Amino acid sequence: MTHALRYVSLLAIAAVAANSQQQDFDKVQIHVEPVQHNIYMLVGAGGNTTVQVGSEGVLLVDTQFAPLAPKIMAEIRKLSPGPLRYIINTHLHPDHVGGNAAIAKLAAPDPALPLKIIAHENVLNRLTAPGQARFPEEGLPIDEYATPLKNLHFNGEAIVIYHEPNAHTDGDSVVLFRGSDVISTGDIFTPGGYPYIDIANGGSVQGEILALNHILQMTVPAKTQEGGTYIIPGHGRICDDADIVEFRDMVVIVRDRVRDLIKKGKTLAEVQSAKPTRDYDTEYVSKTSFVTADRFVEAVYKSLSPSDGTGRPSR
Amino acid sequence: MIRFFALALLASATAFAQVDFSGGWSPLYHEDLPDRIPGPELGDYLGLPLNDAARLRADSYDADRISVVPEYECRPHSSDYSMRGLANMRVDAIRDPVTQRVIAFHTRMNFQEMERTIWLDGRPHPSEYAPHTWAGFSTGTWNDNVLDIYTTHLKESYLKRNGVPRSDKASFTEHWVRHGNYLTVATLVTDPVFLTEPLVRTQTWIFDPSQVIGRDICETAAEVPKAADYVPNHLPGTNPFLHEVADWYGLPYEATRGGAETLYPEYRKTMAKPEHPRDRCERYCSCGAEGFVCLDPTAPPPGKKP
Numbered sequence: 001m002t003h004a005l006r007y008v009s010l011l012a013i014a015a016v017a018a019n020s021q022q023q024d025f026d027k028v029q030i031h032v033e034p035v036q037h038n039i040y041m042l043v044g045a046g047g048n049t050t051v052q053v054g055s056e057g058v059l060l061v062d063t064q065f066a067p068l069a070p071k072i073m074a075e076i077r078k079l080s081p082g083p084l085r086y087i088i089n090t091h092l093h094p095d096h097v098g099g100n101a102a103i104a105k106l107a108a109p110d111p112a113l114p115l116k117i118i119a120h121e122n123v124l125n126r127l128t129a130p131g132q133a134r135f136p137e138e139g140l141p142i143d144e145y146a147t148p149l150k151n152l153h154f155n156g157e158a159i160v161i162y163h164e165p166n167a168h169t170d171g172d173s174v175v176l177f178r179g180s181d182v183i184s185t186g187d188i189f190t191p192g193g194y195p196y197i198d199i200a201n202g203g204s205v206q207g208e209i210l211a212l213n214h215i216l217q218m219t220v221p222a223k224t225q226e227g228g229t230y231i232i233p234g235h236g237r238i239c240d241d242a243d244i245v246e247f248r249d250m251v252v253i254v255r256d257r258v259r260d261l262i263k264k265g266k267t268l269a270e271v272q273s274a275k276p277t278r279d280y281d282t283e284y285v286s287k288t289s290f291v292t293a294d295r296f297v298e299a300v301y302k303s304l305s306p307s308d309g310t311g312r313p314s315r
Numbered sequence: 316m317i318r319f320f321a322l323a324l325l326a327s328a329t330a331f332a333q334v335d336f337s338g339g340w341s342p343l344y345h346e347d348l349p350d351r352i353p354g355p356e357l358g359d360y361l362g363l364p365l366n367d368a369a370r371l372r373a374d375s376y377d378a379d380r381i382s383v384v385p386e387y388e389c390r391p392h393s394s395d396y397s398m399r400g401l402a403n404m405r406v407d408a409i410r411d412p413v414t415q416r417v418i419a420f421h422t423r424m425n426f427q428e429m430e431r432t433i434w435l436d437g438r439p440h441p442s443e444y445a446p447h448t449w450a451g452f453s454t455g456t457w458n459d460n461v462l463d464i465y466t467t468h469l470k471e472s473y474l475k476r477n478g479v480p481r482s483d484k485a486s487f488t489e490h491w492v493r494h495g496n497y498l499t500v501a502t503l504v505t506d507p508v509f510l511t512e513p514l515v516r517t518q519t520w521i522f523d524p525s526q527v528i529g530r531d532i533c534e535t536a537a538e539v540p541k542a543a544d545y546v547p548n549h550l551p552g553t554n555p556f557l558h559e560v561a562d563w564y565g566l567p568y569e570a571t572r573g574g575a576e577t578l579y580p581e582y583r584k585t586m587a588k589p590e591h592p593r594d595r596c597e598r599y600c601s602c603g604a605e606g607f608v609c610l611d612p613t614a615p616p617p618g619k620k621p
Contacts, residue, residue: 033444043444191483206544213543216386224391224427225535226448226470237444243483245386246471252546253375260550276551279371282508283482 025067030075033238037180038155041232042075044068046095050184050232052177053080054155057113061088061175061184061232063099072099073106083110086154088161089119089141090186090234091169092126092201101139116143118150120163122171126201164188164211168195168234170202172211176218185215187234191243194277194284194291195251197299205255205303212248219244250280258300268301333460334493336406336420339526342399343519349599352401353612355477358557360573361566369480369509370572374554376478377547382539384546389533391427393472394450395487398500399518402426405528411436420455420462425528433464440467447483462491474504474514482508496522511575565593 023045031043035050042049045068050061058080064072076084084107089097100117109115119141127135145161152159157179164172168187175184187196188211197203215231221241222228231239257276266274277284277293285293344351350359360373381387392400402424409419409432418436423429431450440452451469455462471483485506492499498520503513561568567587576582598612 031442031444033442041444209544221386224429224449224533225386225389227446230446238446240446241386242390242470243447245384249380249384249546249548252544253548255544256546256548257550279368279375282366282368283484 023065025065028068028071030068030071032075032079035180035232035238036182036230037177039177039180039182039230039232040079041238042072044072046098047090047093047187047234048184048232048236050175050182051076051079052155052159052180053082054157055082056155057082057085058107059086059088059154059159060084060103062090062096062186063087063103065095065098066102069099069102069106073103083107083113084115085109085113086152087115087117087141088173088175088184089117089123090173090175090184090188091171092119092123093169093187093198096186096234097123097127097135097139097141099139100141101136104138117141118143118145118161118173120144120171120173121146122169122202126169126171162214164207164214166202166204166207167197167211168203168208169198174211174215174218181220181229182232183215183218183229184232185234188212189215189231189233189239189244189247190291191233191236191239191247192284193235193286193289194280194293194296195247196291197296197303199299199302203299203303205251205300209248209251209255212244212251216241216244216248250284254280254296255300255304258297259304262301262305268298271301272297333457334462334491335408335417336462336491336493336498337408338406339523339528340404340406340498340520341523341526342401342403343521345519347399347518349602350475351399352602353599355475355479356560356563357477358554359475359477359560359571360479361571361577363474363479363573364510364512364514364575364578365479365573366509366511371551372480372509373478374557375548375551377549378478379547383541385535385537388535389427390472391424391429391449393469393481394429394431394453394466395469395481395485395502395504396472396474396476397424397426397429397431397449398489398502399516400424400426402429403523403526403528404520405526423528425531427533428531433462451486458490460493462489464489464491474509480509482506484508485510498522512578561589562591563598565589565591 025045028045033041033043035041038053040051042051044064046064047062049064049072052059058076087100104115107115121144124141124144127140148163150161157177160176160178162174164174172186172188188208195208197205197208219229219241225242226240228240231244233239254277258271261271261274261276272294277297281293360370405423407421408417409421410416411418420433422431429449431453433453433455435455440454445468447468447470449470451466453464453466455464465488467486469483469485472481473479474481481504485504487502487504490501499517501517503515505513558568561571567589570577570586
């Protein structure tokens with residue numbers, strides 16, 4: 001990684017962290033939403049947390065922010081008294097990994113039943129990169145994987161962790177609970193908000209579309225194209241196949257529009273000025289949105305046309 | 316003793332549902348027949364209080380999406396649109412097994428076997444994080460003999476089948492009124508994403524106890540090869556079909572673009588002259604007249620030679 005890229009990457013992470021610092025965590029309540037079978041979604045601040053409970057203990061996907069750890073653990077204990085055995089991180093952003101260490105400490109794992117923190121190796125590499133603010137060691141995903149997928153079997157069901165290359169970041173994992181028929185997507189899928197395609201940390205719009213299509217391949221809707229496989233998104237409500245389709249279509253259509261403008265030789269500023277997302281902004285942008293329309297368009301533009309520094313797409 | 320039974324009957328009449336909607340119902344299309352049976356023309360947004368976002372979203376819509384993207388093939392209408400879609404309906408009253416009170420009405424349409432429950436037992440709507448469905452979550456309350464229904468948790472869908480969108484942040488209110496064998500349903504859709512004011516539509520149904528609603532089983536099939544990252548759409552400013560409706564019906568193009576002002580009769584006083592005025596009907600002229608259906612859009616009105 002070049003110094004410049006590393007700097008931009010750190011800025012991107014800092015932007016997510018700065019967004020979190022504006023929140024008053026004392027006021028945050030953890031909402032527990034049952035999903036399907038033994039899977040629950042915990043909503044607080046930052047990304048959603050998935051909880052799988054069963055006879056072997058507890059598995060989490062993402063941990064929100066450290067100050068919320070006591071509240072999150074209190075809700076988990078209402079669901080299960082069992083040992084916390086796994087944390088899976090979908091990517092490196094602080095609103096998804098920030099609670100790792102604090103939750104690990106509160107869970108007080110039995111040495112005979114150690115807690116494993118799993119993520120793609122790119123997450124570990126970026127969290128420990130030189131210049132990166134020190135990440136608590138006990139929260140690092142040192143059970144990293146570097147393969148296209150990783151399998152577990154826990155609480156009576158197969159759990160498959162898929163690496164989705166260069167989508168939201170370069171370290172995205174999607175977690176399929178095969179028995180419960182539930183998928184945790186991380187920030188690849190954020191209904192109600194544009195995806196944060198974190199170019200500095202290896203994201204791209206084409207990878208985003210490929211990842212959304214892969215999630216769609218794994219979802220099997222029930223009657224009338226709804227229900228069946230349920231989706232826990234990075235942020236927002238519980239979804240299913242039809243919701244992913246709407247989101248995927250939005251990303252593809254915006255990609256098509258930006259690509260058309262790039263072919264016409266438009267600069268980033270000209271593309272943003274053309275407002276290629278203006279029919280989606282009322283749906284995907286709110287006053288509190290982290291990803292504005294301009295930020296989304298910029299990410300799509302840069303994904304499609306690495307600039308040569310002139311402000312115009314390189315040919 | 317007689318007085319006792321009379322009082323008991325009165326008490327039970329107020330405690331239970333005031334009107335029974337159970338049974339089979341057939342839609343009456345009236346003047347909406349061309350819009351509801353063959354379906355709306357592309358680019359026809361007249362009378363819809365759309366904002367600019369909705370207009371561009373509809374302009375970008377390419378109907379190939381239904382055939383090319385398998386996930387669209389088996390979708391039913393959402394519950395706001397299904398009340399004016401082309402399907403018969405059966406309504407069943409759901410009773411509490413202990414009290415025998417009607418706690419819900421359950422509806423089933425024959426198109427895509429769309430089902431919906433309207434709860435009358437006072438239960439709350441789900442949390443904001445619960446899944447959304449085509450039917451949404453509906454609760455009803457009685458206002459004299461009118462059933463007022465409020466529906467939330469809708470999936471993103473359409474206000475018309477020509478791509479005019481309705482978001483998953485929308486909600487709608489209905490008023491079901493039964494007059495003998497006729498049922499009038501008024502639907503008021505509110506959508507902060509795509510509408511500048513509520514969209515109000517009414518539909519009429521006739522009691523049809525002899526109808527049989529069969530199965531309508533749909534399975535998706537990828538019959539048209541396509542790249543995984545291809546979603547049919549028109550780039551802004553490139554949809555070639557948007558002027559058709561104005562030309563076919565002799566309307567000013569601006570009127571077909573919709574907007575709240577086109578809802579009201581006063582709009583006719585200020586709207587522009589059509590570019591291609593028509594002196595006679597040339598499309599869907601026989602729809603609904605004397606039992607004619609709308610299979611041939613160019614068929615002349617009944618009794619007129621082509």
